[in-house]
Amino acid sequence: MDVRRATRFACVVLAVISAAPALADGLDRGRVVAIERVVNAWMAKHGVPGASVAVAREGAVAWTAGFGLSDVENSVPAKPGTMFRTASMGKSITATAAMRMVEEGRLGLDEPIQTHCDSFPPTRWPLTLRHLLAHQGGIRHYGGPRDAEEQASTVHYPSASAALAPFRDDSLRFRPGTDYLYSTYGYDVIGCALEGAAGAPFMDVVRRTVFQPAGMTRACQDDPSAVVTGRAAGYVRRGGELRVATHVDMSNRLPAGGYLATAPEMAAFAAAFMDGRLVKPETRELMLTEARLADGGTVNYGLGWAIAEDSTGHVTGRALHGGSSPGASGMMYIFPAERIAVVVMSNLEDAPDRARLAESIAEIARRGWKGR
Secondary structure (H helix, E strand, C coil), X not given: CCHHHHHHHHHHHHHHHCCCCCECCCCCHHHHHHHHHHHXXXXXXXXXXXXXXXXXXXXXXXXXXXXXXXXXXXXXXXXXXXXXXXXXXXXXHHHHHHHHHHHCXXXXXXXXXXXXXXXXXXXXXXXXXXXXXXXXXXXXXXXXXXXXXXXXXXXXXXXXXXXXXXXXXXXXXXXXCCCCCXXXXXXXXXXXXXXXXXXXXXXXXHHXXXXXXXXXXXXXXCCCCCCCCCECCCEEEECCXXXXXXXXXXXXXXXXXXXXXXXXXXXXXXXXXXXXXXCCHHHHHHHCCCCECCCXXXXXXXXXXXXXXXXXXXXXXXXXXXXXXCCEXXXXXXXXXXXXXXXXXXXXXXCXXXXXXXXXXXXXXXXXXXXX
16 A cells, blocks of 8 residues: 555545544633634624634643534534644654654754755755754745745655655755755755654554644545545635635645544644643753854744744743745744643634734633733
């Protein structure tokens, strides 16, 4: 059985036999009504057709709900079990898998990435996993003359290493560690290294290190030709008009966010990450610390997570990761000290104000809890 067929099979079977993560003590009715109000207002303001929202507290999902329509043409309601594209929220998943492999001694944070990814050619300067996790590797993002073609790719790549083809021969934009350039393709190279270090398909590594211990029993690769129960249709707004999003195959960016998952599954991941059930607490703290550049400066990104700052540039102790892909966008926001996470997933590309919405939901969930 080849990798692609195995992935499809897992998606279909798991979608049939599994359920959403179990709920912990739920939110009281007053807070639920307040959250529903802000979500409905956000959807109405920005014309979002459908969304699912989940809140995790103290290690488990405390509340989740669907809003609007997951499929406008067929009037299918969005539910907690609706499967959305994770888009770049999936970078936090891939980073966690990579750091779990570091803990196991299978990967080195500071060894040349080509040690385990021989599909990526030698580079002018040393390029490491640490660089790539922090977007300091100098590998380009989308752009240039092939920008539209790459973002709307319909090519199916059978492995993470095969997906390096569009950019593997391009020069680095700068010496790794000296600057920051957000790069989806940099995470593809991480996926290649995970395959090489494990001697197994990329999705097998992610299932073992993240999905299974976090209880993400339905999460899988976003294969457009697979039959996935509850998969949301995707939309985009052009000139204010709702349109069906461009058909794409996300295998050209699988490690960077080409997953399908439900909102409660993503909240369960965030809870497990915060509680040290996926990586050790010291590893989590490293991932949630602003990575330093060679000149001593920092940017507000750690290893797989954006680090939240206040209006004065001071770190708040919170972290987040958003994402937008054709037909989907979302936000994952975590409060590690309080063990609260909020996940918003929608079927509208580039839905605005997602971080503000997630933060508003978190503030509602915190009210009157633990003395607040």
